[in-house]
Amino acid sequence: MRRILFLAMLIFSLVSFSALTVYTYESMGWIEDSVISEFEDMYSVDVKVVKLGDGGNVLSRIKLEKRNPKADVVIGLDQSLVVEAVKNDLLISYKPLNASKIENQDIVFNQNYFVTPYDYGAIAIIYDPERLDTTPKTFEDLTKMDKSLIIQDPRSSSTGQAFLLWTIAIYGEDWKEFWKELKPAILTVTTGWTDSFSKFEAGEAPMMVSYATDGAYSYEYYESTKYKALIPEEGGYVQVEGAGIVKGTKNEELAKRFIEFLLMDEFQKKVPLNQWMFPVTNVELPESYEYALKPEKILTIESEEIANNLNKWLNEWEELMY
16 A cells, blocks of 8 residues: 555656645644645645635535635535535545545445545533533533533534534434523534634633543643533434545646545644544554543434435524524
8 A cells, every 4th residue: 555655656746736725624724834734745736725614614615616616625524514515516536545544444424435534523512610510411401501502503513513413313303392492501603613612711601512532632731631521421423524526626636645645644643633533544642632532322313314304404403593
C-alpha cells in the first residue's frame, strides 16, 4: 500500500495542478494552519480553505453551486448530510487507495464511497458540574431542567441534526412529544457548535449538546475534568464525519490525492487534539483521551429511513420549535 501511494505521489508530482478549493465548517478551520501545508508541499500546489459555519452550511453551499461548482472537496458531511448530498447528485464516488487504513470498517457508512470517513465520535451532553445541582441520567431527566441546555439548529448544524436523530432513534414516532417536553429546558438554539460552545464557556447555561470527547478536551486544557460528558441511559448516537469530491470539479485527480491524505498519519494524528473526535486509523491517542466517553449502547437509524424522512423531520421540528 505504501508503494502504491508513493507511485501515485511520484506520478502526480510531474503534473501541473491549479489550486485546490476545500469547503469545510468553521470549527475545522484549524487544518488551514496545522496540516494543509504538508499536502501543499507534497504536490506543490496551493489549497484554499473556505469555512462555512457548520456542516449544514457546507451542504447548502454546494447545492447552491451545483451547476457551477466552486469547490473541489468538501469536508464535514456526516451520515445524515451525506444522504442529502447523494440524493442531489453533488458528489462523485471514489474509494481511496489507502481505504484499508480505516481501522473499523463499520464506520464506513457510505459503501459507495461518495464520502470517506476521517473521524467519529458519540454525541453527548456536556455539563459544568459546578453549575449543575443534579446530573441528569436519562432524556426524561433533561426535560425537568428549566432553561439549562444549549442545542444546535438541526437545519444548519450537523451536531444539531445528529442530536435530533438521536432522539428519534430513542422515541421513534413519539419523538415530537419528547421535544414538546424538552422545549422548556432549552435556553437557546444556535446555528452551530462553535456558537454553542462560546455561550456555554461564558456560563450562559450549564449544559450543551456536544461530543463525548469533551472530557478529554477539559483534561488537555485545564488539567482537570472541569467539563464532564454524559450519555443518557437510553444509549448513544455516533456521528461519523466524511470528506467527498464535488461533482464537476476540474481538479479530480488532485482531489483524490487529498482524500487519501486525510487517511495518512500526517492528518490523522492531528485529529484528536484539534477536531476532538476519534481518528479512523490506528494512530496513537493522546493521554487526555483516557477521559473520552464511549457509549455502552449505540443507537442507529438506517440510512434509507433518514433519506426518506429527514426533510419531513426537519420541517416538523421547525413547526414545533418556532
